[in-house]
Amino acid sequence: QKEVEQDPGPLSVPEGAIVSLNCTYSNSAFQYFMWYRQYSRKGPELLMYTYSSGNKEDGRFTAQVDKSSKYISLFIRDSQPSDSATYLCAMKGGSTLGRLYFGRGTQLTVWP
Amino acid sequence: DSGVTQTPKHLITATGQRVTLRCSPRSGDLSVYWYQQSLDQGLQFLIQYYNGEERAKGNILERFSAQQFPDLHSELNLSSLELGDSALYFCASSIAGAGANVLTFGAGSRLTVL
Numbered sequence: 001q002k003e004v005e006q007d008p009g010p011l012s013v014p015e016g017a018i019v020s021l022n023c024t025y026s027n028s029a030f031q032y033f034m035w036y037r038q039y040s041r042k043g044p045e046l047l048m049y050t051y052s053s054g055n056k057e058d059g060r061f062t063a064q065v066d067k068s069s070k071y072i073s074l075f076i077r078d079s080q081p082s083d084s085a086t087y088l089c090a091m092k093g094g095s096t097l098g099r100l101y102f103g104r105g106t107q108l109t110v111w112p
Numbered sequence: 113d114s115g116v117t118q119t120p121k122h123l124i125t126a127t128g129q130r131v132t133l134r135c136s137p138r139s140g141d142l143s144v145y146w147y148q149q150s151l152d153q154g155l156q157f158l159i160q161y162y163n164g165e166e167r168a169k170g171n172i173l174e175r176f177s178a179q180q181f182p183d184l185h186s187e188l189n190l191s192s193l194e195l196g197d198s199a200l201y202f203c204a205s206s207i208a209g210a211g212a213n214v215l216t217f218g219a220g221s222r223l224t225v226l
Binding site: 032034036041042043044045046049088090092099100101102103104105 | 114116145147153154155157160168170202204213214215216217218219220222
């Protein structure tokens with residue numbers, strides 16, 4: 001079993017839809033949770049960063065972490081064609097120099 | 113521009129050859145990470161350096177090696193290349209301390225082995 005599982009999609013939605021992206025994980029030591037966005041032929045860029053359980057909102061984006069279920073989510077409200085990209089979840093344990101574990105990424109297309 | 117510079121952007125070579133990928137981290141970042149991204153495997157962690165010293169090793173093949181130099185730039189050496197080594201290779205950097213949870217990625221080096 002991989003440490004981080006993420007459905008690769010692809011996911012295709014109309015403009016304005018609410019998008020839900022999810023990851024599950026098996027390592028209970030993970031404390032830091034991130035979502036990266038990767039446009040085609042570009043490097044991943046950090047979108048959201050959360051510590052431990054709870055919600056975090058940034059504009060149209062909301063990240064949720066449920067450590068009891070080992071489940072994290074990213075919600076995108078009022079999705080735009082410019083949101084079309086691959087979204088990767090990432091997480092790590094408490095060591096400040098520990099490595100990040102990535103999901104495989106979900107490919108999202110928002111059509112006008 | 114993320115501030116992490118990777119060269120070359122594209123590289124085409126033949127099986128059995130050796131290549132070197134170069135990475136300059138963001139100014140002030142002490143940690144450098146190398147990742148391999150292929151269609152079927154996603155982002156795979158290869159190796160991490162912190163201030164010139166190796167700190168963590170992932171799924172890095174024995175044919176691959178890396179180092180971080182005193183000026184903090186890093187090089188990833190890939191030798192005896194095989195078709196399966198064709199992938200995007202990303203370098204990422206982070207600061208020390210609590211901020212080390214956030215990685216900033218470069219644009220990647222696309223390696224094609226023919």
